[in-house]
Amino acid sequence: MPHDQDVEGENDPESASTYECLECGTVVEANTHPGVCECGGEFQNRAKSLE
Ligand SMILES: [Zn+2]
Numbered sequence: 404m405p406h407d408q409d410v411e412g413e414n415d416p417e418s419a420s421t422y423e424c425l426e427c428g429t430v431v432e433a434n435t436h437p438g439v440c441e442c443g444g445e446f447q448n449r450a451k452s453l454e
Contacts, residue, residue, distance in 0.1 A: 422446035 422431045426444025431437045437446050 420448050423449045 418434050419432050420434070422433060422437050423429070423446065424431075424440040424442065424444040425447055426440060427442045429440055429442070429444075431446065436448070440446060
């Protein structure tokens with residue numbers, strides 16, 4: 404995941420979180436939990452588990 408400040412189209416990048424689908428690996432950036440992926444998988448907030 405890029406970790407610079409080059410964020411486009413984000414109103415408030417500081418409160419945006421990155422969620423990754425546990426099933427298909429789809430990555431979504433959102434301010435709130437995106438819920439369930441279109442594949443039916445569950446999104447996990449990975450902002451707290453950056454390496
Ligand atoms: Zn998915």
